[in-house]
Amino acid sequence: MKTPASPSLPMALPAAIQMAPEASAWQCTQLEREAVLRNVGAAALLPVLPPVGRGNGRAVLVVPGGGFLFVAVDNEGLPVAQRLAEAGYAAFVLVYRTQPTDVDDRAFQRALPLAWQRLAEQVAADGDLAAHGPAVDDTRTAMRWLRTHAADFAFDPARLGVLGFSAGARCGRALVAQAAPADMPDSLALIYGGFAGTVPRSPVPPLFLAQAADDPLFDRRHPDILDDWRRAGQRAELHLYERGGHGFGLRTQDATSDHWFDAYRAWLDRQ
Template sequence: MTRVPAQVDEGAIPLIDPEAVGANTEIWTSIGTERWVRNVNHPTLLPVLPDPEKANGAAVIVVPGGAFQFVSIDNEGYPIAEWLAEQGVAAFVLKYRTMQTPVPEEELSEHIQRIFAPTPDMEPIDAMQGIPAAVEDAQAALRLVEAQSEDWGIDTDRIGMLGFSAGAITTMAVTLDESDAPKPDFIGHIYGPMTSVDVPADAPPLFTALAADDSLFGRQGFGLVDSWVAAGKPVELHFYENGGHGFGSYKRGSTADAWFDQFVGWMTARGLMALPEPE
């Protein structure tokens, strides 16, 4: 793990007044195959808009994972948004607030171990403490996209969210929230928890994908899908033989490589990719 310069996305829109949260504390760390954005306290939303000739009016807020300790922006952020834009979908990369991690990279491995595999002499870290801030930022992103929908050529009935791992947890929490906060019109839940939930009456169509050899959620069963089915809500499940956790934009020669094409196919079949009717 090595420190790398922070990438400045000129088009990123702040979701919180920077003056209200103080100096930007985020750190960009390379792990060799991708960069992680850590210690985020200035959440942003980056529009990645399609060519106007391809635009179909649909929008997707992309919520990367990272155990609420970092944002996996190179694997589950930028490339996913670019793929969506190529399909005519207005995409938005959410860089949400994360929990604090040690500043020195040499201390980061032990920090991650305290979350997933703490030894008896370690004080465990509950990563779920990061959910509230991520949810607030995701809800702010939905409000922003809805507010700017006319400028971006977006149909306000076709604004979805696509979350990966911790991003899938965030997406589901936004969907299940009982307040009057905005909700997505459809959701993609990629290698997130599969435990059962209480499905609200206005639950949106759900696309979920998971690999059988996912070390975190691969052996939880399919309670989430059963919950959607029992509630009479549309759901599509793709359960791959292999692919591990975090396949995202990686191509590893497994059937999980096909998840994005299948997600687009699902959106198409549901009419979410249809061009708007001429007035």
């Protein structure tokens, strides 16, 4: 299946993998700093694989953020997957179903500031951002699909981790709170996804957390997720950076949060 045309994406999209009978469909919109995919009607995977003969037999499902309004493949998807592939990991960027937004790009962009304000208000009031059910379902489906087809991509189905950003991190948290054992990742990394309480099912994966303290979508009151993992008897590593804001991805900001990926790689290699 061919990827829908996305000429405004600075990084070319790899051929999409369709996990369900519905054809993948989305709208590409250029924001100020990045291109995003929105109005996603059916989930798909974008594979970024290591060079032939350089794979390490492991894989990571990368779940970008976007407040469930879009999928930030240009900031938190393909560049991250490329870094993982260069390190030997088979990486798969999940384009999950999003909430419907105005098909007119300018109207969508005008509405974004208010949408972000409402998300910040929700976090302030509830301590977290509610996960979008279809996106969580797509994350679970992607885990099942990848494990079924692991041999096609030369990785061990038992060595499949999840790396989620913002809304994608909420999908990862919801996944481990709901998943059957066969759907559970072997490692879980949550990047600026908050610390809200999450009681994981067994087998509990080791956890990596990276968060900027000045993130406007970060509730600072309760680092409950660390206690949840401690009670489950599993390892957790936390990196709380002084600065970085929200949605920094791999962007360089002259802050210590610029180095989160190196810390994640060092942690992931040891799992």
